[in-house]
Amino acid sequence: MTPGPERGLFITFEGIDGSGKSTQCRLLAETLQAEGREVVLTREPGGSPGAEEIRRLVLEGDPDKWSAETEILLFTAARRDHLERTIEPALVAGKVVICDRFADSTRMYQGLSRGDLRATVDQLHDLMIGREPDLTILIDMDPATGLSRAKGRQGTEERFEDFGLSLQEKMRAGFLALAQEFPDRFRVLDGDRALDTVAQDVLSQALAALSPEGHPV
Structure with a gap:
């Protein structure tokens, strides 16, 4: 999707x-703000007061706390509130919205992780969300390395990490397949490099998308 001149970039x-990816979101936001652009840095699940309440429900606690079907409903509800209260108002105001995860994560973690529920995710997305990002940057990473990093944070939001390495391996393969499914908006970057090197590649893709042509290179 090419953003119109009166709208921002998602x-x-x-x-x-x-x-x-969370670190790269922050670095990109800081760089664009330093260049004088209006930026909204947000995340999913979350990004609005109601969605943050749902975040606590789905990211904390026992891995078997919710079924995949229930999670799809919860994530979609959080996303709808996020879209209404944060994302759309910022885009209408011409701002750059940088979001740590969006519907592609639900397509993977709920639609793929515990059964073939991708069609259900897409149906709810079409009905209740109805939009895709202008640019999606996929930070690709070896699953074992990524899981070690994630567990090393020792935070409280580790419900999905607790599913173990097999889930992370499945998710990596799924994200790469998703990038092939949506090549117009996905850009895949190797995350197993120096932080600054990855950040430069991220910035190049963002600036290309912000160019008058509006097409990432």
Whole structure:
């Protein structure tokens, strides 16, 4: 999707747990702000007061706390509130929205992880969300390395990390397949490099998308 001149740009970051995407989101936001652009840095699940409440429900606790079907409903509800209260108002105001995860994560973690529920995810997305990012940056990472990084954070939001390495391996393969499914908006970057090197590649893709042509290179 090429953003119109009156709207902003919607950039999402995807990847397995521990891939470094959250750090790259922050670095890109800081760089663009330093260049004088208006930026909204947000995340999923979350990004609005109601969605942050749902975040605590789905990311904390026992791995078997919710079924995949229930998670799809919860994530979609959080995303709808996020879209209404944060993302769309910022885009209408011409700002750059940088979001740590979006619907592609639900397509993977709920649609693929515990059964073939991708069609259900897409149906709910079409019905309740109805938009895709302008640019999606996939930070690709070896699953074992990513899981080690994620577990090393020792935070409380480790419900999906607790599913173990097999889930992370499945998610990596799924994200790469998703990038092939949506080549117009996905850009895959190797996350197993120096942080600054990855950040430069991220910035290049973002600036290309912000160019008058509006097409990432």
